[in-house]
Amino acid sequence: MTYRVGIIGCGSIARTHADGYLRVANAEMVAVADPHPVAREQFCEEFGIPNAYASVEEMVAKEDLDIASVCTWHLLHPDCTIDAANGGVPGIICEKPMAIGIGEADRMLDACEKNGTKLVVSHQRRFTPGWVKARALMREKVIGDAVMVQGQVAQGLINWATHTIDGIRFVLDDLETEWVMGAVERQTNRFERDTPIEDACMGLIAFANGAQALVQADLNRPGEQAGHFQIRGSEGLMEVTENSVRVFNAMTNGWEDVEIVADEGYRAIGGETNADSVRELIAWLEGGNEHRSSGRKARATVEIMMALFESARQHRVVHLPLEEMGYPLQLMIEEGKLPVAVPGRYDIRAFLNPEGMDEAAYRRLRAEGVSHSAAMRQLAEEKQ
CATH class of the missing domain: 3.40.50.720 (NAD(P)-binding Rossmann-like Domain)
Structure with a gap:
């Protein structure tokens, strides 16, 4: 068929x-x-x-x-x-x-x-060879039981950190989450694809088996990638990317790269x-x-992100299931809890908005072999 x-x-x-x-x-x-x-x-x-x-x-x-x-x-x-x-x-x-x-x-x-x-x-x-291998190694308890996972990412919680949180959940076998504590900064009127987002945030996630994860968004180097995180286990350490895994335990005598078979040029996206x-x-x-990556499993990732924002809104630990059905960051903005210090709305993905685009120029660039994304970025820069 x-x-x-x-x-x-x-x-x-x-x-x-x-x-x-x-x-x-x-x-x-x-x-x-x-x-x-x-x-x-x-x-x-x-x-x-x-x-x-x-x-x-x-x-x-x-x-x-x-x-x-x-x-x-x-x-x-x-x-x-x-x-x-x-x-x-x-x-x-x-x-x-x-x-x-x-x-x-x-x-x-x-x-x-x-x-x-x-x-x-x-x-x-969830299909990348690094994440799949890390999940298998965690099931084999190569570093014992997970104690703490750390992930650093750029480009906002709902944009890139959704991958980081989902990846941590995947490698830890989609563990249930018990509670979340979050902190948020929004000094600028920052948006991403027409959705208000934070300038920076961090969240502590507690899983049902006692493991925890600390996720930071826009608090580190600008290029931090969504697919990278580190796991501290009861018997060792693991570093995970989409295409690689490194392990440090009693058997490795230091950091050791885990062999992963992947096609040359394999991309996460x-x-x-x-x-x-x-x-x-x-x-x-x-x-x-x-x-x-079913909708049921993805809902759990959304719930963690929304609980992080709700924790910042309520100034307390938020236990799951989350009661707030809306977007807590939007609610904080409406409630005056995140006053903007630097005026001027901006969208980190504004160049992708086709409204008002010079269609003739876009067609010309595409005919010249320029990719869609590069053409949109060039046209947006020319409008400024």
């Missing part, structure tokens, strides 16, 4: 999804949905997709889709997912973060359950990780095990 795929949103992240689908022999991209004509036109031309629509509803009504990829900005994830599920799409892969607030995540899960839809969230780093995620969704649709 060939699985018919529709892409919702034709921006940069959609291209990483498309890159994955191209590597899956029994998946075929047949349609896209995007309100911006030039975006869907260029995307269809780039990937040889025959049909384009201005709305999700129209696409799912006219195309007999098996899978839909939701590649929009964060705040549109719930409605696009729900529209696809209500339209009868059996499998959905939604970009991370799943939603802004667990109330929105629950809306998505409820719609998918009602319609019998399998929902996956694109925490595709796009390519084989997205393809592996698609293949696992297809296996799930065909009666296999729950996807390792």
Whole structure:
């Protein structure tokens, strides 16, 4: 069987999804949905997709889709997912973060359950060889039981740190979380894809087995990557990236690299990780095990992030399950708890917004072989 795929949103992240689908022999991209004509036109031309629509509803009504990829900005994830599920799409892969607030995540899960839809969230780093190996080594107790995990990341909690938190959960076998304590700074009016975010934050996460994790966002070097973290165990240490694992225990006589077999040029975003995620969704649709990045598991990652913000809002430890259904950072802003010291709204992903884009210049750059993301960045810089 060939699985018919529709892409919702034709921006940069959609291209990483498309890159994955191209590597899956029994998946075929047949349609896209995007309100911006030039975006869907260029995307269809780039990937040889025959049909384009201005709305999700129209696409799912006219195309007999098996899978839909939701590649929009964060705040549109719930409605696009729900529209696809209500339209009868059996499998959905939604970009991370799943939603802004667990109330929105629950809306998505409820719609998918009602319609019998399998929902996956694109925490595709769960397929990277480093993370997979680290998970296996932790199961083997190569460094004993996990005691403390530390992760440092840039680009905001909901943007990149969602991968860090999800990766820690994955390597620790998706442990249940008991409580979270968080701290937040927001001196500037900072946004990411139209969603208000913090300048910096940190959170202490306590898991049910006694292990803890300390996650810092935008408190370290600007280039800190989402896939890197360190684990202190009862019998040793482990350093984890998407493509490598190092271990220090009684048997290694110092730090020792763990052998990992990965294709040359293996990337954490796009390519084989997205393809592996698609293949696992297809296996799930065909009666296999729950996807390792299912919506149910992704909700737990969203809950931790929202609990971190709620802890800062309430000035106390927050025990899970989290009661606040909304976006606690937004609530703090509305309540005057995070007054802006440096005026002027800015969005760290503003260059990706197609509103007001010089369409002729964009087409020219793309015809010259400039990538979508690079073209958008160049046009944004020229407008300033």
